[in-house]
Amino acid sequence: MAMAQLHRPDEPPAAGTDAASRAGFAYERLAPFTRFTDVLETSVFAPVPDDWWIGHCDVIDSTGAIAAGRYREVNMAGAAAIAAVRNALHGRALAFVFGGDGASLVLPPSDRATVEAALAATVTFVREELGLTLRAALVPVRAVRAAGHDLRVARYAASEAVAYAMFEGGGLAFADARTKAGAYAVHAAPAGTRPDLTGLSCRFEPVPAATGLIVSVLAVPLTGAERTAVRDALADVLGLIEAMPRMGRPLPAAGPPLGWPPSGWQIEARLRGPLLGSRALRRLQVLIRAGLSLAIFRSRLTLGRFSPGRYLREVVANTDFRKFDDGLRMTVACDAPTADAVEARLRAARASGVLRYGVHRQNAAIVTCITPSAVAADHVHFVDGAGGGYALAARQLKADGA
Incomplete structure (x- = not known):
């Protein structure tokens, strides 16, 4: 679900x-x-x-799955691709972006075969365990530039322990379009193949909007828009959000809520697969572990090197609630007047030929987690709106069509 390019079409690709x-x-x-x-x-x-x-992937007909109440599964499919590749690369630094119903990542040629196998296994897993169709592709960066686009990357330190990749140049939008066209496809692995999804979970409950709303925003430059005008419009939108308490963070300072049984426990059981050949036994194990986790977090009991309070603070600090991949993407907490002001600014920018946009309002956020080690601080957490979030904002963006 990548977005349109920021560079002007008359600008040459980076040398x-x-x-x-x-x-x-x-x-x-x-x-x-x-x-x-x-x-x-x-x-x-x-x-x-x-x-x-x-590497790019997205869920086919994610809008239909969301309408059927399956947004956790949609989010999990995109996060599974990231977890599978991270684990296949043994935790090495990876440039990736989570898109709600998919993901994009960038890799060197030496990792191509490894990543292809991980994505192929994820396509099979998503089909067999989540009942969704994930399409995936590996698009050469050389093809991006041959088509007149670019791909540039930066690292944003969300916290002292976690940095997320940011992208500009139109390369991810190009990869998204080629993936949807069936080019450079990564085909599903044989039936029964499973990726290594160690650390992937969804134990937190939906996070109610403390300020009234959770707003998912996509804002991308219109083709030919003047760079300074784009920058000013996006800076205005960011300024409105950053004026909110805690700069629009959708998670409370104490961390997202936990409950029992967790609303995502059945999905987590499918992530893990049968235990000793039994799916029922796996479901029981997931419920028991979720109950123990809840007791530990509520008691704030430190066990060895694991501190529940510290972990929850890290969750809040490490979330990817705002990012940039050829345009601004964020899921933020704000009040209705601020949401109205954001949309008014985006409408004005659209009328001026600067930006096109999609916005979706809901009353809660959801969190999908990759935590290979609970005692290390570099766990990552993907935040989206609980009522359709980025996928429904992208539908509005697509309807604009410019």
Whole structure:
């Protein structure tokens, strides 16, 4: 579910990408920035080498699945692709973005075969265990530039322990379009194949909107829009949100709520697969573990190196509630007047030929987690609206059609 390009069509693609590859470009060596508004500055981005690849996947007919009340499964499908690839790469730094009903990631040529196998296994898992169709592709960055687009990446430090990839140049939008067209497809692995989804979970309950609303926003530049005008419009939108308490963070300072049985427990049981050949036994195990986790978190009991209070603070700090992939994407908490002001600013930018946008309001957020180790601080958490979030905002964006 990538978005339109930020660079002007008359701007040439970034130079030096082959040289960057030969010099050993590495995503993890990019210096992260810590002020989110700096994502609007081109200087924080670096070109991705031509011989790298874009892995992209999305759920087919995610809107229909959402209408059927299956948004947790839709979110889990996209997060599963990220978890599978991270685990296949043994936790190495990975440039990825979660899109609600899918995901995009960028990888060097040396990892192509490994990532293809992980994505293929995820396609099979999503079909057999979640009952959804996930399409996936591996798109060469070289094809992005041959089509007149670019792919540039930056690292935003959401916390001291976690940095998320930000993208500009239109490369992800190109990969999304080619994936939907069936190009560069990654085909499903044989029936029964399962990716390593260690750490993937959905034990937190939906998070009510403390300020009244959870708003999912997509705002992307219109083709040919002047860069300064785009920057100013996006900065205005960010400014409205950052004026809210806690800068619009959708999770409370104490962390998202837990309950028993957790609303996502059956999905988690499907993630884990049968235990000793029994799905019933796996479901029982998931319920028991969820009950023990709830008791630990409510008691705030420190067990060895694990501190429930510290972990929940890290969850809040590490969430990806705002990001940039060829445009602004955020799920934030705000009041109705602020949501109205955001939409008014976006409408004005649309009328001026600067931005197109999609907005969806709901009363709660949901969190999908990847926590390979509960005692390490680098666990990541994907936030989306509980009532359709990014997928329904993207439907509005697509309807604009410009």
